[in-house]
Amino acid sequence: MKYEVIVLGAGMIGVSTALQLIKRGHAVTLVDRRPPGLETSYGNAGIIQREAVEPYPFPRDFSLLFKVMRKGGIDVNYHLDALPRIAPKLLRYWWYSSPPRYREIALAWSRLIEHSISEHAPLIEEAGANDLIRKDGWRVGFRTPLAFELAQREAERESLEYGIKHTVLDSSALAAAEPGLVRAMAGAIHWVEPWTVRSPGTLVERYAALFQRLGGRFLQGDADSLQQVGAGWSVKTDDGDVLAEHAVIALGPWSSQITDRLDYQLPLFVKRGYHRHYRAAKTLTMPLLDAENGVMLAPMNAGLRLTTGAEFAALGAPATPLQLRKAERAVGELIDLGEPVEQKPWLGARPCVVDMKPVIGAAPRHRGLWFHFGHAHQGFTLGPASGRLLAEMINGESPYIDPTPYSPTRFIRS
Template identity: 50%
Template sequence: MSADTIVLGAGIVGVSTAIHLARRGRSVVLVDRRGAGEETSFGNAGLIQREGVVPYGFPQDLTLLMRYGLNNRIDAHYHMRAMPKLVPFLSRYWWHSNKVRHDAIARAYAPLIENSITEHNDLIEAAGAQHLIRKDGWMEIFRTGAKRDAEYAEAGRLGREYGVKFVELSNADLAKEEPFLRGDFAGALKWADPWSVLDPHGLTMAYLKYFESLGGRFVKGDATTLTRKSGAKGWQVKTDDGPVEGGEVVLALGPWSEDVTQKLGYNFLVGVKRGYHMHYAPAGKAKLNNWTMDNERGYFLAPMNKGIRLTTGAEFAFRDAPKSPVQIDRAEKIARSIFPLAEPLDPEPWMGARPCTPDMMPIIGKAPRHDGLWFAFGHAHHGLTLGPVTGRLIAEAMTGEKPFIDISAWRPERFNP
């Protein structure tokens, strides 16, 4: 089997890249060891985060860091045995999160986020996936006036600098939005621009079906078998359908990218933030209307097709370590105190891994030392959000078009000169 391009990784980034290459007349084989969208793209809060122009930074406040050190929170948890390996990544992550550097990163990152809705909309319409999308934003709820006011101020800054739209909600407004919420909240903030996805895996599958309608092919295979073709230009990878050869390769393997890049001599210092989710039925006639974040506790409730999805923050651990869903247990107890959840709908919590760079920006572009090799990974919390825009940028660069936004800020050379 041969193709112009092999795309390794069939998550939202890989499928979107394959679509944009196929649209430009390339023959494309998409390869993954599992089904499409069954790894990191499967479990998330289901948001296309147009408001997310500021990537999640490492806390700078010493008091807050000491609280995280107690390792009893929902928004962050760590495995002590993994920390020695994680220290190089975490120290650089902390350094880049300094306010001056973080502000500069946000300005470089913003063009990706600003085009997230329009690029998704293009593929949503082409794939006939409108039934999976809601266009009414999401909401943060606050337990204290101090936190509320600080977030209102930050939202105002984002509105002025990046055109992000939001609405401040009083307690009475919140009660109208969510009549089944319980608790003494200080108000809420509703982000107006983002879209939400009722079934993230279903969206990836819809995009895959569209890719196949363009003549693309999806096969199962092992990305770690990628090799240069001997005596000729191009690449080869082993699949269940036999070896696949291609003139060019795109690595869109998320947290597994290093399994291939390290063999090729690259070191990207990519860390992993693991995350968990569970689905629950609402109790009785209760209904959750909005994608809702309990801001000061660090968990999300999302009313999806499969039930109310409860998601956690970040777990710092070895990528392939066994599940340790203590954050789900902590979050469920608090979530039940504010919303009437009934029985869990999953036999056990789902776990996935987010690939994160220390400067909080993805790696998008041509490999510095190999012809025909391209990178598209490291999207951290915004993989779902940035899949289509990344796919378009990679396809434009590979086919000789001028990318519709400058990709130099995300070039691989910033880690591998």
Template identity: 50%
Template structure:
């Protein structure tokens, strides 16, 4: 048995803590806030079992031109912040070349294949089934051209990975989703994915399970991490805590901490926003409004709208541009009043240019471990990468973990 510090109480950190605990280790999770109160709180709450291939950067000129001119709601960017992110964007563009993306997808699919099994056992043990819907994930297309193109791509992916896919026109969708009243060409329904009515609440349920099994959850400053003899030490509300191992699961804050130890971690921090709208009809599943760049999902606090990516520094002020566009588009689709909006929230997805999370031992510091860089899929992959990390800590490196380590550029 080893004493292990896990820095970060989001889905990734709690997933790692539970996996390490299950192998008999004494685990302490440290975070400045409560479980699931940072990036894990703000997502669309989808466990994406259909996401066998990571999101590649588009390489066709019309799409890139729309992004550059600000004509797409999928991506917005800031000219003053562009120089700082240009090297990572270029690396992402190169990794998105078809041959490289195909190789990366082989590793990614190995991870995603495990998602429902890894989450399912925790959902049952945590008694959190009331938070989970097993009704799939939808994609809505307004125009026939976009729908036909998306269906052709989706059909190939569904066949390649044995995924459940349905293509419905508006008439066929209506009995399932009477709330969707606006004009649309069709919808794709990925039947394997699950969703959650309270993402932060699901992380909290997992964290309670961790504590019920004897784990410690402490408030503290992860940035105080330092060497302590042959192990590691961090300051917490109860005083310094020492351990043989330390796991960095801090999402977008992982890079700044690791720079203190001489590691240069290249990540794109994709800012995303959400807000809630009350008094709207309930949806049976989350939907991506594909041509308007947002996801809508019924949550405990109302209908949540989440945006695509905004490329800005973490300290930049909030911008309403993407959410305002999303609210207008959702109002058309639902034929509902979208003016009663809730508080504007934002967070940053820690996305690595090679589209793979970094999971495994630090190359130059014994007892230091990495588990971050999950991009859009930290909520989906947290328990799975936690299992891979726990296996490596005990001397076993599964094939998928080998690929994640090989992807590191430190």
């Protein structure tokens, strides 16, 4: 059977879902308040992270936790007034990060990541987006020999367990590979399989344009107006109400605004992040993570993009770019950033789930409603792979990977 489907959210997850559905013959309307690719999918480091086989666990080392609590580093910041609301979810995040639970979570996560590049590749080709792509990986750089030594052991473990490839660059090899660095680092891990994107938001735009060429419809509208109408769903747009048999909530960090209203209490929270571009006189050849500080430098069409780690705050809270200022000073020791391109930093939010896995599947108590969000740091990486999985479920196909670990029913009783 072919359906009318509304997909709410025009980031990488929503656009990829819409594409996978229209390729299966459904009539699809993509709805967002803004044009495609301008929210969370715009602000990342632009890496399709095939190597990201394990999600980010909550730190369980007390010294690291104490460092976070006193805001002693760059990679994590928090708003004190947000803690009462998010602390119970962070406690569950910590609970799921215990080694026995984390092993199972990482295995389920890796099964999605395994298909990240293979699902992006045909869409990139069909969307005419090869000009945005490089296929030579990215690097994690280390300032201290001890951190570099520990990272080599961890990279070797991941390569053995998951079959992902890496090479090791010592200090001199890294300096030769990146002549723009003004200070020697101890070395780097080069993950060779990931692809990098020179403008993440533009890639989403290209996918959205492909979706429209295939007959899909994009409308700007109010996703929060979604409501059940008879046996289907409706949403208000600038072009009037849209009715469909199925609706997909793919709104990233804003998904809970609808799921809460429909009485689905899912354990979602956000990690905010900042970025800014700089007119560096000598840029990098590929993205480089300053590992000890949790700061990414990524060469983009707009300049050298600096992205920060995680900030725990309410979704709509005012910007507090403390991390960005600290990051500018830290990476200024490594590379001459030059002048900033934008007058103000960009701020976005990552949609996170306490067990580190996305929510993918049918809403237990509402016919024709589907959830597709919670990909945390990897929505840009996983959009096509995750979109395929959900589209197969809606289409009644046998899913290409087991969807059980990502089902909403792990948190919701029908």
